[in-house]
Amino acid sequence: MTLAVDDDLWSAIGEPTRRRMLDLLLAEGAGTATSLSEHLPVTRQAVAKHLGVLDRAGLVHVTPAGREMRYRVDEAQFARAVAQLAAVGAAWDARLRRIKRIAEAIQRTRDKTNQDKTKE
Amino acid sequence: MEYGSVEREIHVDASPGVVFEVVSSPEHLREWWPDEAEIEPAVGATGRMVFYRAAPEEALVVPIMVVDAQPPRRFSFRWVYATGAVPGPGNSLLVTFDLEPSGEGTRVRMTETGFRERGWEAAVLEQAYQEHREGWDYFIPRLGEYVARLVSLS
Numbered sequence: 001m002t003l004a005v006d007d008d009l010w011s012a013i014g015e016p017t018r019r020r021m022l023d024l025l026l027a028e029g030a031g032t033a034t035s036l037s038e039h040l041p042v043t044r045q046a047v048a049k050h051l052g053v054l055d056r057a058g059l060v061h062v063t064p065a066g067r068e069m070r071y072r073v074d075e076a077q078f079a080r081a082v083a084q085l086a087a088v089g090a091a092w093d094a095r096l097r098r099i100k101r102i103a104e105a106i107q108r109t110r111d112k113t114n115q116d117k118t119k120e
Numbered sequence: 121m122e123y124g125s126v127e128r129e130i131h132v133d134a135s136p137g138v139v140f141e142v143v144s145s146p147e148h149l150r151e152w153w154p155d156e157a158e159i160e161p162a163v164g165a166t167g168r169m170v171f172y173r174a175a176p177e178e179a180l181v182v183p184i185m186v187v188d189a190q191p192p193r194r195f196s197f198r199w200v201y202a203t204g205a206v207p208g209p210g211n212s213l214l215v216t217f218d219l220e221p222s223g224e225g226t227r228v229r230m231t232e233t234g235f236r237e238r239g240w241e242a243a244v245l246e247q248a249y250q251e252h253r254e255g256w257d258y259f260i261p262r263l264g265e266y267v268a269r270l271v272s273l274s
Contacts (some may be wrong), residue, residue, distance in 0.1 A: 089126045092230060098152035099228070100132045103142045107134035
């Protein structure tokens with residue numbers, strides 16, 4: 001696993017049309033350039049090009065189906081891409097919990113100080 | 121799901137002013153993120169964060185640049201860029217804290233964007249910064265000490 005490969009994976013998944021295609025493939029189980037283009041505001045040729053990018057990033061499996069190629073999402077590779085960002089999200093969850101605790105401790109201290117002043 | 125950004129929201133029982141201090145001032149930043157922080161909450165200010173590792177010479181030094189600072193509403197900065205580079209879209213990650221009054225407290229909205237533009241490597245790097253600092257054994261004692269110190273000051 002090299003970073004260069006990971007960069008391909010990331011840019012493959014980062015493009016909005018390709019993300020929409022992945023969503024469609026996940027929802028439908030499988031699809032062809034023709035079937036996908038029916039749901040998207042782009043030509044069949046553009047869809048085929050995007051499918052090529054997804055294929056090179058290992059995000060889809062291709063099998064011949066008559067005159068067309070049938071595509072399915074490679075779930076292991078897709079899960080890897082999602083997990084990477086989920087890890088970053090988890091890191092932020094932990095940071096935000098600490099921000100919350102620190103800010104609340106400061107606020108309590110200040111409220112207490114103000115109360116004490118009022119009493120004086 | 122948006123694959124190019126991380127978005128989080130949390131309610132904090134403290135005023136936006138207090139939260140702004142915690143997310144932007146070096147003395148608080150190093151309590152919730154890096155081991156050392158040198159930054160001034162002023163637009164365009166550059167600074168650095170230091171993450172300690174097992175050996176002192178392995179410490180990670182990361183540049184940071186303040187993009188927006190409007191106390192007590194918004195604080196945003198760029199990080200994960202090459203030292204010496206001018207950070208902008210495409211070569212860094214942008215972190216934004218939006219603070220909104222909510223009841224007696226604050227609604228904190230955090231977004232980190234730039235993964236799509238910066239590439240997969242940035243996500244790996246972001247994760248790496250966190251990984252070596254994860255674990256309750258490290259944070260709980262630190263946080264306990266910190267809160268105790270705050271309380272003793274009152």
